[in-house]
Amino acid sequence: MTGRFVRLAETGRAPVRFELDGAPAEALAGDTLLVAVLSNARSVRSSEFGDDRRAGFCLMGACQDCWVWTAAGERLRSCTTVVEEGMQIVTTQPEGSWAKVA
Amino acid sequence: MGQSRVIVVGAGPAGVRCAEVLVAAGIKPILVDESRRDGGQIYRRQPEGFTRSYPSLYGTEAERARALHQSFESLRSRVDYRPETLAWNIYDRQLHTVSAGVTKALPFDALVVCSGATDRLMPVKGWHYAGTYSMGAAQIALKSQACAIGRQVVFAGTGPLLYLVAAQYVKAGAKVAAVLDTSSLWKRVRALPKLAARPRVLLNGVSLMRTLRGAGVKVVTGIEPVEIHGSDEDGVRGITYRSQDGATHRVECDAVALGYHVRPETQLADLARCEFRFDAETRQWLPTVDQDGRSTTPGVYLAGDGARVLGADGAEIAGKLAAWALLEDMGHPVPDAERAALRREREAMDRFRQGLVEAFPWPAEQAARLPDEAIVCRCEAITAGELRRVVNQMGACEANRAKAFSRVGMGRCQGRYCGHAGAEVVAAAAGIALEKVGRLRGQAPVKPLSMAVREEQE
Numbered sequence: 001m002t003g004r005f006v007r008l009a010e011t012g013r014a015p016v017r018f019e020l021d022g023a024p025a026e027a028l029a030g031d032t033l034l035v036a037v038l039s040n041a042r043s044v045r046s047s048e049f050g051d052d053r054r055a056g057f058c059l060m061g062a063c064q065d066c067w068v069w070t071a072a073g074e075r076l077r078s079c080t081t082v083v084e085e086g087m088q089i090v091t092t093q094p095e096g097s098w099a100k101v102a
Numbered sequence: 103m104g105q106s107r108v109i110v111v112g113a114g115p116a117g118v119r120c121a122e123v124l125v126a127a128g129i130k131p132i133l134v135d136e137s138r139r140d141g142g143q144i145y146r147r148q149p150e151g152f153t154r155s156y157p158s159l160y161g162t163e164a165e166r167a168r169a170l171h172q173s174f175e176s177l178r179s180r181v182d183y184r185p186e187t188l189a190w191n192i193y194d195r196q197l198h199t200v201s202a203g204v205t206k207a208l209p210f211d212a213l214v215v216c217s218g219a220t221d222r223l224m225p226v227k228g229w230h231y232a233g234t235y236s237m238g239a240a241q242i243a244l245k246s247q248a249c250a251i252g253r254q255v256v257f258a259g260t261g262p263l264l265y266l267v268a269a270q271y272v273k274a275g276a277k278v279a280a281v282l283d284t285s286s287l288w289k290r291v292r293a294l295p296k297l298a299a300r301p302r303v304l305l306n307g308v309s310l311m312r313t314l315r316g317a318g319v320k321v322v323t324g325i326e327p328v329e330i331h332g333s334d335e336d337g338v339r340g341i342t343y344r345s346q347d348g349a350t351h352r353v354e355c356d357a358v359a360l361g362y363h364v365r366p367e368t369q370l371a372d373l374a375r376c377e378f379r380f381d382a383e384t385r386q387w388l389p390t391v392d393q394d395g396r397s398t399t400p401g402v403y404l405a406g407d408g409a410r411v412l413g414a415d416g417a418e419i420a421g422k423l424a425a426w427a428l429l430e431d432m433g434h435p436v437p438d439a440e441r442a443a444l445r446r447e448r449e450a451m452d453r454f455r456q457g458l459v460e461a462f463p464w465p466a467e468q469a470a471r472l473p474d475e476a477i478v479c480r481c482e483a484i485t486a487g488e489l490r491r492v493v494n495q496m497g498a499c500e501a502n503r504a505k506a507f508s509r510v511g512m513g514r515c516q517g518r519y520c521g522h523a524g525a526e527v528v529a530a531a532a533g534i535a536l537e538k539v540g541r542l543r544g545q546a547p548v549k550p551l552s553m554a555v556r557e558e559q560e
Contacts, residue, residue, distance in 0.1 A: 004233060004337070004356070008274045010152050010248035030149040035247045042336055043232045049483035052334040055232035057480065057519070059239035059246075060143060061136060062220050062367075064514035064550060065480065075552070082138075082149070 003039040004055055018087040019071075033078035034059065034066050037089060044068050044078055045091050069094050106432060107209055109134060109197050110181075111189045111370060112216035114142015115414045116406025118174050119421035120214050125180045127429050132182040132208060134189050134199055140174040142218055143238065144414040146246055147171060159245055161270070162306050166415065191546035192373040195401075198546070205555045212401045212428045215371055216421060217408035219364035223519045224259075224468050224526075227476035228330030229360060230483060232337030236519070237361025241267045250276035252357025256341050258282040258327055260462040261363035262307065268359075269310040272317045279355045281314060282343050284362070284465045286324035296457030299450045320353075326468060330358055362464055365522060366408045372544030374402045380537045384459055385466055386522060387541040393445060395424035396431075403428055416451045419444045466536070469526030478527060479520045481513020489524060490531040499532040501525055501540045514550055517542045 013028040020040055027036030034056050037044050043053035044066050056066030059079045066078040071088035073095075106129060110117050113135035124131045139147040145167040148154060156164040184201065191198035196207040221236035228234075235243075235251050237259060243249045250271060256279045257268040268281045290297075297304045314321055324346040331340040331352070342352045368378070371389040376397040378387040388410065390398050395405045405424035406417035423444060426436040472478070474487030492498040492507035501524070504510065510524045511517035517524070521542050529536040 005243065005247075005249040005251060006253055006276065008244070008248055008250055008276060009154060010148075012153075013151055030151045032247060035243070035249055039249075047230070047483055049481075050230070050334070052230055052483075053232050053337065054230075055337060057234070057239060058220065058236045058515075059242040060220065061549070062515065062518050063236075063480070080136075080138075 002042075004042050005035055005038040007039065016083050016085050018083055018085070018089060020089050021091055027083045031083045033068060033076060033081040033083050033087070033089065036083035037068065037078060037091070041091070043091065045093070048093075106211050108132070108212045108214070108428065109208060109210045110214045110216060111135075111197070112142065112218060112406070112408070113137065113140040113174065113183070113185070114216060114218050114406065114417065115145060115170055116216035116218075116408070116417040116421035116424070117142070117214070118170055118177070119418045120216060120405055120425040121177055121181050122173055123422050123425035124428070125177055127425075127434050130180060130182060132184060134184050134187045134197070136186070136188050138186055140185075141167070141171060142414075143242070145170050146242065148246055148248075152248065154248065163414065170418070188549060189370060190548050190551060192370055193546070200547075200551060200555055203552065203555050205551075205557050206560050207557075208560055210401070212403070212432070213374070214395075214403040214405055214421075214424050214428060215374070215408060216406040216417070216424075217367040217370055219366050219407035219411055220518055221361040222363050222365040222464065222522060223360065224362055224465055224523050225472060225476055225478050225486070225520070226258075226327040226330055226360070227473055228332055228338075229358075230477045230480050231330055231332035233332065233357045234330055234338055235357065235359050237261070237263045237267055237359050238364070240359035241270065244270055244274055244276075248274075250274070250357075251359060252338070252355065253277060254279040254355040255357045255359060256280045256282060256353055256355040257359045258325075258341060258343070259359075259361045260285040260465070261361060262458060262462065263361060263363070264462075265307065265310040265314065268319065269313040272313055272319060278314070278317070278319045280320040280322065280353045282325045282327065282341070282353075283321070283323040283462075284325055284327070284468075285462045286346070289463065290461040293457040293461035296453050297461060299453035299457065303454065326465075326471075327360075363458070363462055364407065364411055366411060367518075368408065369516070369544040369548040371397060371402070371404055371408070373546055373548070374399050376402060376404070378541060382537070383456070385464055385526075385536055392427075393423070394427035395420055396427050401431075410455075412448070412451050412455055416448060416455070419448050419451070423448075464522075466526050469523055470530035472527065478524055479510040479513055481515050481520075482509055484508055484510050486527055489527050493528050493531040499528060499534060499539065501528065501542050504528050504539075505542060511542050516545065516548070
């Protein structure tokens, strides 16, 4: 599956390797997690209230549409989080662990 | 006076200019900002390691952006700067902040809220599909991350950002499938006398149109969006709009940038118990401020687009005026002549602002025509039909009551993207004036917090 976002410049940055839904994926240093995921995939999560996938909306931390999770269950707002080497990101909400619930 | 506890929220154009004036008067304010870097949204800085030049990032505003960033750098050691920090509540003369999972209560003697603005949205059927973004989001993707939001992008809505962002995409080499403006050319022509209050900005706007035309981009005015087509799994595939002659047209695309100008972020003003008034011109509730930014709550000042949308240079002026108001109220001297000059400059900006409102009006009438199955609340996928049901069957004609019954406005964006349109839907369904619907009350926390946060003493 191809990504949603298209890189137009700044492509000479160092690669950052992370894991997306269990598969290896690559981003660039300085990418937000949203850009890292959407360079590899079409969406970042599913709506809890419908069947549709979501890919963020405001990119400025206001709409909360771009939540993703770490494999350990931590919730991250992907548009305001910077991708880091070795991150394990999942795009389906893991089983709730009480401490991580909003 | 050195001990006065002054907090400025926001490190955009208003916040930075405000802090600068305070520092010059010998005050060391706490400067709280949600972003990793200063600049706010419009002068948002690209991450370290990115190499694009100021002109390529900020176009005609490159020098203003550079000047603001440089001012911030020179202030940095003289303010208590707290980036990546969310101001999430105001209670009992304390500002509550959270950063890296730690929440603190910061007592203040004076607070300047420079909270900026977010996109103003009118829903369209299918806007929940992945690949629909706010206009501001399309710009942030490009400015901050050097990305386009899709391979074939349609820009739809109205407002100055519609043309600015579309032209920025063209210049950056993205494929712009169409620019669809709900406002008509005629409205823009009629607004010209007011827009002429700022000739340079007006000319910049004309030059954006030339860029789009030169690139062969299809620009259609006077349209009404009908539907964004797509699939649950793959998102946006196209958009259908109705042209002025009533015919419908479909444009294929994989992304839509949607927006109708911007709306102030007023949650903190609300939590500070500031009074609001209904602004009939823009059909929204705005906090009441005097000409320098004093709110109705003593010691609380509002500046920049978070109080009244004047754009970035208007925000720089508002930041200074608010700082002088604060200093004056604390008994400091203020430069009267300079203040008078800035107040005059802002009057011209306000005339231009009125011109923009007339040239690119909020399409309130669309709300009544939204089909019942169209989603109003993206957060929880609640339709216009459900919102109308609580009005018609349960008599919920007041904004907070309609929210309680329908949950439109109760999702995790907290009404930022559905609130204005939701109120229009309620007003149209109930057959009452928008003003009578009232406004959604601000609630703390102004953005979702994790339950794992812990409190620390300052």
